[in-house]
């Protein structure tokens with residue numbers, strides 16, 4: 001199992017995430033939110049809210065009589081999210097592995113947008129979410145698909161599996177904890193959810209250049225993309241990754257293909 005670190009985040013990465021995710025994770029998240037059919041007055045929990053763009057959108061949907069809470073373990077991201085706080089929208093440093101600050105049956109809906117693949121162990125968070133959801137409450141999530149790995153992460157893995165990078169265990173294991181559709185269905189069922197929808201959607205991103213692709217990965221992974229490497233090795237890994245990315249250049253920029261899984265389930 002890879003050692004995901006919550007200590008690599010920086011102010012620059014957090015600000016970059018706010019900027020870059022508005023065209024990516026935020027757009028995918030809006031699609032997920034539509035699938036949750038939220039209505040005014042509902043109470044919603046955003047687990048792994050990042051810089052809070054999607055939670056802000058959800059607060060507008062549930063309106064002044066509704067309520068949205070966003071939790072994320074990264075204080076720098078919560079500081080940016082807090083700029084969006086208002087009477088029906090609050091943010092807290094928090095973690096999917098410990099939602100005990102919320103009472104049983106507190107929420108009509110819980111969602112994790114681009115978060116589930118960061119959770120090394122999935123059942124504990126699902127049990128927490130089940131506890132805080134009302135009976136019949138909805139869970140929505142988008143996550144990377146194990147069956148369709150992102151090309152950039154494949155390139156990263158190929159390069160880091162060689163010397164000298166492979167002296168670091170994190171280089172050998174890769175970092176996101178992706179699931180297959182079958183694993184996700186099994187996990188949801190086993191943890192007390194009945195599935196309303198599971199879809200695998202195409203996820204194609206065009207980056208202006210290799211630097212932009214690497215910037216996006218560093219910000220989205222809160223530094224885990226190459227954060228485990230010492231400075232000099234990180235620089236040489238970036239140079240090798242950039243060279244490999246150039247081979248994917250099209251007239252629209254560097255094309256990276258992947259798939260994401262979108263799931264909606266109901267608490268039994």
Ligand SMILES: C[S@@+](CC[C@H](N)C(=O)[O-])C[C@H]1O[C@@H](n2cnc3c(N)ncnc32)[C@H](O)[C@@H]1O
Pocket residue numbers: 021025026029047048049050051053054071072073074077094095096097112113114115118119220221222
């Ligand atoms: C790609 S970002 C997605 C942020 C946000 N949901 C969005 O749609 O923009 C992944 C987020 O997962 C969060 N995360 C990682 N481990 C987590 C955990 N154990 N509990 C909750 N969130 C976690 C990270 O801090 C990061 O903000």
